[in-house]
Amino acid sequence: MSGFVWNLISFVIAIGLLVTVHEFGHFWVARKNNVLVKRFSIGFGKAIYRWRDKQGTEFVIAMIPLGGYVRMLDERVDPVLPQHKGLSFNSKTVWQRMAIIAAGPIANFLFAILLLWGMYLIGVPNIKPMIGQVTAESIAAKAGVPANA
Structure with missing residues (x-):
């Protein structure tokens, strides 16, 4: 496979x-605050699954994987059944709505910390710099730099 295809696949996965x-993040906090979540979509367009x-x-899971959304019950948009009156996003307190909105970026921040922590634990391969040969009478030889070190 060409480099472009691998880059495209890596981009879509990332x-x-x-x-x-x-x-x-939005979904989890909405559920914890007793908001009815109607749809959790990864991607836009026609649904694949x-x-x-x-x-x-x-x-x-939709066709165009460049975004997503969480659709919650909202009295301003949807007709709400009487038994679902307290389950809408806009019926929650300002602090609950702020928590739901902020949960997405916070989840990404925590995910980044988790990934960096994992990279720190596993480590990254490194190449030790080696001097293969030191020419006699060179500045390196006069400075005492050893060969193959």
Whole structure:
């Protein structure tokens, strides 16, 4: 496979992972604050794959993997059943709405810390600099630089 194709695949995987972590942050805090989440989508456009959980949230993987969204129940947009009146996003307190909105970027920040911590634990390969040969009467030889060190 060409380098361009590998770069494209790597890009799609990286963006997909970042979008998933970001949207999961919104989703998790919305659920913890008792907001009805209607859809959790990774990607835009036509759905490739979809399923529903026990709470009725539709999970979608869509055609264009350059973003995503979490659609919550909102009284300003959707007709709300009487039994769902307290489950809408806009019925929550300002602090709850701020927490839901901030959860996406915070999730990305924590994910970055986790990745950097993992890289620190595993380490990165490094190449030790070696001097193969020191020419006699050179500045390096006069300075006492040893060969093969």
